[in-house]
Amino acid sequence: MTDWALDMPQWLWGLPLTLLPLWRLPLRSAPCSWHALLPADGASRAVDLSLRLAGAGAILALLLGSSGLHRREYTVERTGYGAHMVLLLDRSRSMDDSFAGRTPAGGEESKSAAAERLLSGFVSGGRNDLVGVAAFSTSPLFVLPLTENKAAVLAAVHAMKLPGLAQTHVSKGLAMALSYFGDEPTAGSRIVLLVSDGAAEVDPDSELKLRRWFKEKGIRLYWIFLRTAGSHGIFEAPDNPEDDNAQARPERYLHLFFSSLDIPYRAYEAEDADALKRAIADVDREEQRPLRYAERVPRRDLQAFCYLAAALALAWLVAAKCMEVAR
Amino acid sequence: MKRKEFHYRLAWRTDSVQPGAHPSRQGGGVHAFQRLVPFQAHPDPRRLHLRASLGDPAGHFWVRLHEQRGRIAVFALADLSASMGYRGRVSKTAVVADFTEGLALSSNRTGDAMGFVGLSDRSAPDFLLPPTRQVGAALKLAERLRGFRPTGGSARGLLHAVRYLPSRRGLVFLLSDFHFPLGFLKQVMESLAHHDVVPVVLWDPEESAPEASGLARMQDMENGMERLMWLRPALRTRLSQTFLERRDRLVAMLRGFGREPLFLSGGFDPDAVTRYFHAG
Structure with missing residues (x-):
């Protein structure tokens, strides 16, 4: 599992140097007339051995430190509950309004702020999702690819609090969200969670492409529609049949388009923060399937430990040198 | 100049026909x-x-x-192996040189001829002075000894010493640190059995009871082997204990050859030599 590696293995040519301290002690020699008269002493032999090993160890540790010893980055297969999920967030300017359709004042919360708060809670909950983030307004914004790094996802979600940009162009956003998923089959489910407060007409070209991709990639789609008070819902049919077209009621037609995709699809209409919370809890509950995913453990530099070991060994050698008999 | 002469006397009678100061059978x-x-x-x-x-x-x-008292030849037989280059409080070769000087003056005063043989690991002596009554020759040799750095790896040459000694029984001072196995010492003493051998053991307080404490890389002067010693009170006590035991062994062994060894620790003391011959 662990995999050790060096950045500059050419330093290892210095390894024979580690034999030097084993051969000679770094102390000045004191002439002695006859060894046979020196009493055998265990403590002295222990000090002798420790000095030799400290010398060899110091050189070895310095060499390993200089050559950049590290543990390589590796991936672990883990099984968890969650899904591959792309959060597709609406960054249109209207998201900065409150649910009442006004610029938030006083204690009111804007739609984007509510969505940010609740989605943050959703992401930091104990799920093992692979989450990607994409946003769209007039054009799609690539924010974050699929990752298990929760901090990055949270940061991307927090970015929703920044003021919105312009229009709502949902088909390009969907296309981008779908492009996050590769062609390979996956163990967990693939989800696109679309959070928007409006919709736009899907042009025929995009429609064809989206139909194909949704089908091919096996996507499950959730749409949380943040309904502003007084606006049209996605489920209600207009009273006036003349109004029943994509230009007048883009939300309804987008819903119809999604329903006709023949994929698992659910739409929620959230008229306030609580409704949004319920919708998110619903998604959370439904998408709890076993998921096998690979977690990347980043590279770990071990140079600091090498240098620490070398420093300790050298400290012992210096101490021994200070204890040397002066002649 | 410090007095260096000492008095020696024999416990036996010489056969020498030349008149001198020692008891003889003539x-x-x-x-x-x-x-x-x-x-x-x-x-x-x-x-x-x-x-x-x-x-x-x-x-x-x-x-x-x-009775006609007779003259003998006295010899200084020095072990000049590398371990005799040990420098403690004083260098051991310097002690040998001092002793040689003292013996030269004393033997001259007594009227005896004096010779010197210095041997290390070879059978050929590093220093050789045949018995002579010219005191200057011995003094000159002592001077040369002071500058001598012994390098021989062992004292094997002592076994050949008898070849350089006269055939008539004489007084031989065996100057050595006796840092060799007792078996070897026995061989040497047996080869010199014809003579009256006074073993003079040159030790230094530094080697038997060092005062220093700390780590020392002890390097054997003869074979170059190294050992680290952590000198501390406990070990110093054991070291002096080892030297005391060694001393007892030497005394016991040399007593069997008729003479107790004379221990000169930390320098040449002529009075100690005189006491050795006259006290007890």
Whole structure:
């Protein structure tokens, strides 16, 4: 599992140097007339051995430190509950309004702020999702690819609090969200969670492409529609049949388009923060399937430990040198 | 200049015919009375013994025979192996040189001839002075010894020392640190059994009871082996204990060859040598 590696293995040519301290002690020699008269002493032999090993160890540790010893980055297969999920967030300017359709004042919360708060809670909950983030307004914004790094996802979600940009162009956003998923089959489910407060007409070209991709990639789609008070819902049919077209009621037609995709699809209409919370809890509950995913453990530099070991060994050698008999 | 002379005396009688200061078996001198001999054997009318001659029923004349004291050759036989280069409080070769000087002056004062043999690991001596009564030669040799750095890896050469000693029994001072196996010492002493050998053990307080404490990389001067010693009170005590045991062994062993060793620790002390011969 662990995999050790060096950045500059050419330093290892210095390894024979580690034999030097084993051969000679770094102390000045004191002439002695006859060894046979020196009493055998265990403590002295222990000090002798420790000095030799400290010398060899110091050189070895310095060499390993200089050559950049590290543990390589590796991936672990883990099984968890969650899904591959792309959060597709609406960054249109209207998201900065409150649910009442006004610029938030006083204690009111804007739609984007509510969505940010609740989605943050959703992401930091104990799920093992692979989450990607994409946003769209007039054009799609690539924010974050699929990752298990929760901090990055949270940061991307927090970015929703920044003021919105312009229009709502949902088909390009969907296309981008779908492009996050590769062609390979996956163990967990693939989800696109679309959070928007409006919709736009899907042009025929995009429609064809989206139909194909949704089908091919096996996507499950959730749409949380943040309904502003007084606006049209996605489920209600207009009273006036003349109004029943994509230009007048883009939300309804987008819903119809999604329903006709023949994929698992659910739409929620959230008229306030609580409704949004319920919708998110619903998604959370439904998408709890076993998921096998690979977690990347980043590279770990071990140079600091090498240098620490070398420093300790050298400290012992210096101490021994200070204890040397002066002649 | 510091006095370096000492007095030595023999516990045996020499066969030497040359007059000198030591007891001998030769008659005809003026010293102690030995025995009565017939006049014919020693025709010296001055020594005629009247009572013995008159009382002799056969009417022979008897004369008194007195001892003639004799001269011997004294030798300094020095072990010059590398371990004798040890420098503690004083260098051991310097002690050998001091001793040689002292012996040269003392033997000259006593009237004996003095020689010197310095051997290390080879059979050929590093220093050789045949017995001579010229004190200058020995003093010069002592001077050269002071500048000598012994390098021999062992004291094997001592086994050949007897080849450089005279055939007549003499007094031999064996100057060495005795840092070799007792078995070897026994061989050396056996080869020198013909002579009166005084083992002079040159040790230094630094090696037997070092005062330093700390880590020391002890390097054997003869074979170069290294050992780290952590000198601390406990180990210093054991080290002096080892030297005391070694001393006891040497004494016990050398006593069997007729002489107790003379220990000179930390320098040449002429009074210690005199005491060795005259006290006890």
